[in-house]
Amino acid sequence: xxxxxxxxxxxxxxxxxxxxxxxxxxxxxxxxxxxxxxxxxxxxxxxxxxxxxxxxxxxxxxxxxxxxxxxxxxxxxxxxxxxxxxxxxxxxxxxxxxxxxxxxxxxxxxxxxxxxxxxxxxxxxxxxxxxxxxxxxxxxxxxxxxxxxxxxxxxxxxxxxxxxxxxxxxxxxxxxxxxxxxxxxxxxxxxxxxxxxxxxxxxxxxxxxxxxxxxxxxxxxxxxxxxxxxxxxxxxxxxxxxxxxxxxxxxxxxxxxxxxxxxxxxxxxxxxxxxxxxxxxxxxxxxxxxxxxxxxxxxxxxxxxxxxxxxxxxxxxxxxxxxxxxxxxxxxxxxxxxxxxxxxxxxxxxxxxxxxxxxxxxxxxxxxxxxxxxxxxxxxxxxxxxxxxxxxxxxxxxxxxxxxxxxxxxxxxxxxxxxxxxxxxxxxxxxxxxxxxxxxxxxxxxxxxxxxxxxxxxxxxxxxxxxxxxxxxxxxxxxxxxxxxxxxxxxxxxxxxxxxxxxxxxxxxxxxxxxxxxxxxxxxxxxxxxxxxxxxxxxxxxxxxxxxxxxxxxxxxxxxxxxxxxxxxxxxxxxxxxxxxxxxxxxxxxxxxxxxxxxxxxxxxxxxxxxxxxxxxxxxxxxxxxxxxxxxxxxxxxxxxxxxxxxxxxxxxxxxxxxxxxxxxxxxxxxxxxxxxxxxxxxxxxxxxxxx
Amino acid sequence: xxxxxxxxxxxxxxxxxxxxxxxxxxxxxxxxxxxxxxxxxxxxxxxxxxxxxxxxxxxxxxxxxxxxxxxxxxxxxxxxxxxxxxxxxxxxxxxxxxxxxxxxxxxxxxxxxxxxxxxxxxxxxxxxxxxxxxxxxxxxxxxxxxxxxxxxxxxxxxxxxxxxxxxxxxxxxxxxxxxxxxxxxxxxxxxxxxxxxxxxxxxxxxxxxxxxxxxxxxxxxxxxxxxxxxxxxxxxxxxxxxxxxxxxxxxxxxxxxxxxxxxxxxxxxxxxxxxxxxxxxxxxxxxxxxxxxxx
Numbered sequence: 001x002x003x004x005x006x007x008x009x010x011x012x013x014x015x016x017x018x019x020x021x022x023x024x025x026x027x028x029x030x031x032x033x034x035x036x037x038x039x040x041x042x043x044x045x046x047x048x049x050x051x052x053x054x055x056x057x058x059x060x061x062x063x064x065x066x067x068x069x070x071x072x073x074x075x076x077x078x079x080x081x082x083x084x085x086x087x088x089x090x091x092x093x094x095x096x097x098x099x100x101x102x103x104x105x106x107x108x109x110x111x112x113x114x115x116x117x118x119x120x121x122x123x124x125x126x127x128x129x130x131x132x133x134x135x136x137x138x139x140x141x142x143x144x145x146x147x148x149x150x151x152x153x154x155x156x157x158x159x160x161x162x163x164x165x166x167x168x169x170x171x172x173x174x175x176x177x178x179x180x181x182x183x184x185x186x187x188x189x190x191x192x193x194x195x196x197x198x199x200x201x202x203x204x205x206x207x208x209x210x211x212x213x214x215x216x217x218x219x220x221x222x223x224x225x226x227x228x229x230x231x232x233x234x235x236x237x238x239x240x241x242x243x244x245x246x247x248x249x250x251x252x253x254x255x256x257x258x259x260x261x262x263x264x265x266x267x268x269x270x271x272x273x274x275x276x277x278x279x280x281x282x283x284x285x286x287x288x289x290x291x292x293x294x295x296x297x298x299x300x301x302x303x304x305x306x307x308x309x310x311x312x313x314x315x316x317x318x319x320x321x322x323x324x325x326x327x328x329x330x331x332x333x334x335x336x337x338x339x340x341x342x343x344x345x346x347x348x349x350x351x352x353x354x355x356x357x358x359x360x361x362x363x364x365x366x367x368x369x370x371x372x373x374x375x376x377x378x379x380x381x382x383x384x385x386x387x388x389x390x391x392x393x394x395x396x397x398x399x400x401x402x403x404x405x406x407x408x409x410x411x412x413x414x415x416x417x418x419x420x421x422x423x424x425x426x427x428x429x430x431x432x433x434x435x436x437x438x439x440x441x442x443x444x445x446x447x448x449x450x451x452x453x454x455x456x457x458x459x460x461x462x463x464x465x466x467x468x469x470x471x472x473x474x475x476x477x478x479x480x481x482x483x484x485x486x487x488x489x490x491x492x493x494x495x496x497x498x499x500x501x502x503x504x505x506x507x508x509x510x511x512x513x514x515x516x517x518x519x520x521x522x523x524x525x526x527x528x529x530x531x532x533x534x535x536x537x538x539x540x541x542x543x544x545x546x547x548x549x550x551x552x553x554x555x556x557x558x559x560x561x562x563x564x565x566x567x568x569x570x571x572x573x574x575x576x577x578x579x580x581x582x583x584x585x586x587x588x589x590x591x592x593x594x595x596x597x598x599x600x601x602x603x604x605x606x607x608x609x610x611x612x613x614x615x616x617x618x619x620x621x622x623x624x625x626x627x628x629x630x631x632x633x634x635x636x637x638x639x640x641x642x643x644x645x646x647x648x649x650x651x652x653x654x655x656x657x658x659x660x661x662x663x664x665x666x667x668x669x670x671x672x673x674x675x676x677x678x679x680x681x682x683x684x685x686x687x688x689x690x691x692x
Numbered sequence: 693x694x695x696x697x698x699x700x701x702x703x704x705x706x707x708x709x710x711x712x713x714x715x716x717x718x719x720x721x722x723x724x725x726x727x728x729x730x731x732x733x734x735x736x737x738x739x740x741x742x743x744x745x746x747x748x749x750x751x752x753x754x755x756x757x758x759x760x761x762x763x764x765x766x767x768x769x770x771x772x773x774x775x776x777x778x779x780x781x782x783x784x785x786x787x788x789x790x791x792x793x794x795x796x797x798x799x800x801x802x803x804x805x806x807x808x809x810x811x812x813x814x815x816x817x818x819x820x821x822x823x824x825x826x827x828x829x830x831x832x833x834x835x836x837x838x839x840x841x842x843x844x845x846x847x848x849x850x851x852x853x854x855x856x857x858x859x860x861x862x863x864x865x866x867x868x869x870x871x872x873x874x875x876x877x878x879x880x881x882x883x884x885x886x887x888x889x890x891x892x893x894x895x896x897x898x899x900x901x902x903x904x905x906x907x908x909x910x911x912x913x914x915x916x917x918x919x920x921x922x923x924x925x926x927x928x929x930x931x932x933x934x935x936x937x938x939x940x941x942x943x944x945x946x947x948x949x950x951x952x953x954x955x956x957x958x959x960x961x962x963x964x965x966x967x968x969x970x971x972x973x974x975x976x977x978x979x980x981x982x983x984x985x986x987x
Contacts, residue, residue, distance in 0.1 A: 012781055013819060015804035050802075145806065147817040149833050150775040151844045158817070159833070161778060189785075190795040252801060283825050301825070309797040316798065316824025316859070323761060349945065 002042070003060040003126055003168050006201045008185055009053045009138060010162035016050065016251035018143050018157050020217075023048045026055050029137040037129050038064050047205075047215045049254045051189070053141075054215060056201065064123030071097055073115035076106050090115060127167065131174045134165065138176060152177045162186065169200050187211025188255050191306060212255040212306065221250040227258035228286055228300045235260070237288040237296040240276065249284055253304035260288075261314045263297045267325045271416045274332050277406045278324040285321065331401035339421040340414065343396040350399060356464040357516050359395045365464075365511045366434075367391030370456035372507050377497060379448055383426075386449045390430035393418060394453060397431070411435040437487050444494050451495050455504070458484040463508035466529050467520040485536040492562045500560045505529045537562060546573050549690045556685030564633065568684055571635040576689065585689050587649040588642075588680060591673050592687035594658055598674035599667055607668040611655040615648040619676055630682050638683050645676065695857045695871045698791055699745050702769050702851060705790040706743035709783060711771060714744040719926050720933040723748050724770030724850055725809060728925055731960075732967045733772065734837050734846045738978035740774040745853070749933065751892035751940035757878075757885035760865040764888040765881070769851040776833060776847035784821070784831065784849055792860065799824050807832045811932050811956040813839035813964075816848065828856050838964020839957065892940040901943070905934045905952075912959045921967045928959045 014022070023046040034041055034057075042059025073079060079090035086094075086101065094100065094117065103118040143157040150159070154177040165172045165181035174181050185208070187193045192211030198204055205215055214220045225239075225246060232239045249256075267275055272295050279285040285299040299321060303313050347360035356362070370391040374384040397403045397414035415432035419425070426449050433450025434457045436443055445451040462481050465471070472481050492499060505526055512518040534555055541551045546569045554569045608616055622641045629638035658669045680686055693701070707713045717727040724730060724746035733740040746768045754764035773780060781802070785795060793800075802819035807830060809815070818832035830850040834842045854877070857869045867878030908930040915924035935952050938944050944952060971977075 013802035013804075017804070145817060147833055147835055147845075148842075149845050149847075150778070159776070159778075190800070252803065303799045304801055305796075305799060312797050313799045313824050316826065319864075320825035327761075351945075 001062055002058075003062055004166075004201045005055075005057045005060055005126075005130060005168075005172070006164060006166040006198070006204060007055040007134060007137075008162075008164035008204075009160055010164070010186060011051055011053070011156065011160050012158040013050045013252075014053075014157050015145075016248045019048045019050065019053075019251040020247065022141050022143065022157070023053055023217075025141045026053055026137065029140050030055055030057065033129070033133050033137060034060075037124070037133075039126065039129065048217050048251070049213060049215055049220075050252055051254060052185070052213075052215065054204075056204070060126055063125045064129070066123050067121040069119045069121060071117050071119050072109075073097075073104070073117055076113035076115055079115040093117070127172060130165075130167065130172055134172075134181075135174055135176045138163075164198060166198060166201055188213050188305070191255065214255060217250055220253065220256055221246060224249055224253075224256045224258060224302050227256070228302070231258055231260040231300055232286075232288045232298070235288060235296060235298050237290050237298065239300065240287040240289050242280070242286070245280055245284060245286065249302050252284070253302055255305060257303045257305060257307055257310075258300055259303055259310055259314055259317075260298055260300050261318045261321070263295075263299055263325070264322060265297055267329060268295055268297055270325075270329060270332055273409060273412050273416075274328050274402065275325060277409055278328050279321065281406065281408070282324055283317070283321060285317075327405070328402070331405055335400040335402050335413070335417060336420050340393055340396050340417040340423065341421065343399050344392065346399040347395055353464065353468070355468045356512075356518070359398060361515055362460065363392065363395045365460050365508075365515050366394055366453070366456045368511050368515070369460055369508055370453050373452045373456055373499065373504070374449075376503070377448075377452070377499065379452070383448055386424065386426045386430065387452050389423065390427045390434070390449055390453050391456065393423065393427065394431055394434050394457065437490060439483070440486070444491055448495070451491050451497070455488050455491055455499075456508075458488050459504055459508045460511070462488075462529060462532070463505060463525075464512055464518075466532070467509060467512055467518055467525050471528070471532070481532075482536060485533055486540060489533070489536055489540055489562055493566050496563050498561055498563060501533055501562060502526075502530065502560045505533075537565065541566070541569050546570070547576075549688055550576065550684075553684040553686060553688040556688050557681050557683065567633055568635050572639070572684055575636045575639050583650075584643055584646045585686060587646050587653075588686040590653060591649060591677050591680070592685070594670060595674040595677035597659075598670035598677075601671050601674040601678050603671045603675060604668055607665060608672075609656070612652060612669065612672065615645070615652045615676075616672060618645055618648040619672075619679075623679060626679055627682075635683050642680060642683075649676075693792060693857070693860050694873065695853065695869050695877065697872075698853060698857055698860065699767075699769065701791050702787060703743055703745070705787045706771050709741075711741040711743040711773070714742055716744060716746050719929045720749050721746070721929050722750055722932065722936060723809070724768040725814065725848065726812065726929060726932065727770070728922060730770060730772050730848065731812060731814075731837060732921070732925065732964070734774060734834050734842060734848075735840060735964055736968050736971050736976065737843045738774075738971065738976050739844065739982050740772060740846070740978065743769070743771045745769050749888075749936070751888070751937045754885065754889040754892050754940065756889040757867065757882045760867075763854070763866060763881070764885050764892065767853040769853055771849040771851075772846050773849075774846035775844045780847045781831075784829070787849075788823075791856070793823065802831065805830065810953050811935070812837065812960050813957045814960075818848075823856075823859060826855060826859060828852055828859070838967075839961045840964050840968065892937055893942075896937050896941045896943075898938065898941060898943040901934050901938050901941075905931055905938070908934065909955060909959065912963070916962055916966055919966070919970070921963060921970055924966075925963045928956065928963055931956050931959060 027044055027046045030044055039061045041057050045056045047054040073093040074089045079087055081087050097117055097119050099117045099119055105116055106113050107116055146155040146157055148155055160176065160179055162185065163176060163179055163181040164183060164185050165174060166183055171181065171183050183198050185196050185198055187196055187208065188211060192213060196207060196211055198207060208215045214223065228239050275295060276287045279287055279299055283301065285301045288296045288298040288300060290296055301317055344363065347363055348358050350359045352359045352362045367388060370387045371384060374387045393414065397417055398410060400413060400417065402413050403410050411432045411434060415428045418428035418431050426447055429447055430449035430453050433445035433447060434453040436445050436454055445454050461479065461484055465479055465481060470479065509522060509526060538551050538555060542548055550569055550572050553572060554565050559565050603616065622644055626638045626641045629641060656669065658666065660666050703713050714729055717729065721727065727744065727746055729742050729744060747765055748768050749765045751764060753762045755762045777783065788795065801822040803822055805818060805820040807816050807818060814834065814837045816832035816834040820827040821829040821831055828851065832848045834846045834848060836842060854866050854869065858866060861869060863869060867876060867882055869877040871877055871880055908927045912924045912927040912931070915927065935956060939949065
């Protein structure tokens with residue numbers, strides 16, 4: 001007979017950000033348990049609200065299948081006496097295994113006869129399995145932050161206050177640190193009953209609904225989404241999209257009722273972010289926008305409750321928003337009393353990093369580095385001037401009141417205040433774009449000035465922290481250096497910038513010496529950063545679906561230009577799809593291995609024997625063509641041209657002994673291989689390719 | 693409801709729930725948590741239930757009496773329940789009913805908030821409680837105090853009395869709160885707000901205060917060597933307040949700031965450790981009392 005099981009973990013309000021993840025864990029913990037215990041089931045569902053995590057399993061086996069096991073006993077000659085009667089040894093074995101003489105048989109193992117027994121292990125019942133393991137399933141839910149309470153020896157995100165555990169509508173009892181499982185749950189904190197008996201698992205969802213709890217998170221989300229959209233539409237607007245906020249709000253209410261309130265008109269003249277940031281961050285309100293993305297004088301929030309006394313709730317929320325916006329307005333109006341430029345001086349008071357000086361020092365460095373990058377890329381005088389100005393102003397907004405209060409507005413306020421201070425639009429936009437991309441998949445800078453400033457800001461942080469020996473390790477990356485390196489790489493590729501990463505690192509480090517007088521092991525740090533960046537490039541190329549050996553082949557070629565690396569990787573990826581490459585690859589592999597031993601790539605023609613000349617001349621024939629293809633970035637063509645050498649290389653290795661006694665001849669032969677290798681490595685390191 | 697009635701109602705409510713009603717502690721402090729009735733009592737295995745009002749000084753929040761929401765000194769009503777009872781949230785919600793806030797007519801929420809007091813080496817997990825979007829209470833389960841793990845975790849409820857009063861009296865300016873039938877909040881505190889603002893931002897003598905900080909710090913260590921926990925803790929509070937004034941005065945750079953906070957935390961840790969030692973030596977008197985009560 002198939003069984004049903006319901007577990008509800010009743011908690012005090014969980015942090016919204018933990019809810020979704022915790023039911024995923026609850027589900028996978030249950031799946032693992034049933035797998036380990038050989039229990040079949042039809043279906044597992046999980047539900048969540050801020051106050052409960054629920055697991056419902058249908059079609060459960062009533063018990064484990066019995067297991068037939070063979071166990072080995074004593075040797076036959078010990079097991080039976082001379083008359084063939086069981087000895088004490090055999091009786092002991094049988095008793096120990098719980099079997100009788102009927103299930104005993106004899107079999108030979110390595111020339112010795114042993115006694116064996118068939119043991120039937122009766123399967124455990126689902127009752128036993130659940131009552132023993134459910135407490136662990138609960139304990140094994142991990143949270144980013146957990147707590148203890150009331151002296152109990154238990155950790156959870158917030159205190160557990162009740163447990164419902166029903167197997168086919170009967171309580172399946174267990175205890176978790178003194179919390180006893182029962183069939184009693186609670187409804188909505190204010191609207192529902194605080195003592196609800198669940199008598200039928202199939203009625204669980206409905207009984208909770210009658211008690212003002214929508215336990216299905218997807219249903220709650222829909223109520224919020226469509227209800228809020230409807231309210232916005234009635235005012236001729238749309239909800240500002242934001243999946244994250246929607247998710248969060250879904251996880252802070254049990255019985256959602258969207259409501260709409262008014263924003264005083266006087267706040268609408270402020271920049272949109274100044275108004276919407278406190279709304280979203282502090283109050284979890286949804287802004288309402290018109291078709292042209294302008295803010296309308298309404299907000300939408302979601303009450304955790306029904307429609308009674310909504311006017312009081314709306315009035316209260318309007319009042320709170322008013323106070324918040326009054327603060328924001330005060331910050332903004334105060335900030336714009338002075339031009340953005342005048343805040344730069346104040347950066348001298350703010351430490352960027354203890355050993356790396358103040359934000360003012362950082363400004364100076366970023367400005368210098370950005371200017372150097374601009375000149376290197378030959379972006380033109382006007383753009384260099386814009387970069388220079390944007391660099392100087394880049395961190396000024398960090399000391400404004402608005403950004404001190406809402407750090408996520410860094411850059412955005414800089415842009416607003418720059419516009420207000422009549423800086424030109426390129427400079428204003430670049431100040432915002434210096435922080436792009438802020439997260440994986442975020443937008444990239446659109447302007448050249450913004451791209452250059454963004455690269456400079458990130459490289460400066462990376463260089464400085466590596467110089468003082470703060471590297472990302474394992475999961476530890478407090479300054480987000482990996483993300484920043486990836487940002488640099490993405491911008492370079494997106495904007496097709498031909499820029500030497502090595503020079504970029506050198507310049508960034510040099511500026512630290514110049515501006516901060518920082519002392520560090522220059523060569524060591526430079527290599528560490530190069531390795532770090534290469535590691536990011538490797539990950540990114542692999543995420544793009546490029547084979548790891550191709551990535552190694554490209555990285556192995558010591559190319560310094562990320563955009564170019566990407567072209568190579570793609571070309572090589574395509575090129576390697578050709579048939580019959582494994583032989584040429586192994587030929588180049590041998591060339592690469594031996595050329596390591598070469599002292600130079602010089603070849604004296606008169607020292608070459610007949611068998612070597614073929615390779616020498618074939619190479620000479622293609623050298624110029626290959627180099628020219630590489631120059632034109634036609635890497636696939638260059639590889640095709642190299643293919644011609646396959647046979648001459650094979651012949652060479654067949655007939656010529658490279659490592660001969662005669663030093664001159666040996667070096668001449670190695671030189672020839674080195675010469676070929678040197679050309680090949682200008683495309684990529686083919687010897688890294690794993691041939692299939 | 694007058695401000696003084698709000699205090700009395702809450703004190704009375706928690707008193708009836710078995711909390712000992714105490715008076716404010718007479719050394720300047722930034723929050724009710726810093727009273728020894730919370731900071732020290734929340735350590736160790738002894739149970740403790742207390743309620744008190746704590747005038748709390750935050751020099752950096754001073755606004756010359758001009759801001760409708762921010763003040764140099766506000767009033768917290770502090771409840772400690774150690775260990776936290778199972779029905780602590782219901783008890784809290786009943787306290788709101790006791791001051792006339794009917795949850796059915798409002799939107800009351802428990803919004804994640806992880807409380808931390810770096811100068812005390814204290815942190816806990818809990819919520820800010822929202823009343824129609826406004827934060828009215830900080831609700832925390834202590835996890836660490838004085839950098840020491842809590843053995844018997846307390847629930848701490850900190851009511852922001854001014855906020856609640858503004859809501860109940862429907863006034864937009866803190867100084868318009870009616871303290872009783874005769875006086876407003878402004879009548880009583882406006883001048884103090886102004887003077888403390890002038891002092892904290894403009895007049896406090898930086899060298900004197902820095903000197904005092906050092907003297908207080910020495911005193912903590914000296915007094916602690918004689919095993920006097922409470923007097924030494926008073927000087928920790930003095931250090932903390934002196935630091936707050938210096939900070940508001942703009943006399944402390946960012947790197948110095950971390951350093952000062954570290955110094956206060958270190959003192960708090962020393963005192964906390966000594967307190968635990970002392971209670972153990974005393975044989976945990978409140979634990980014995982609890983056992984007797986249960987019998």
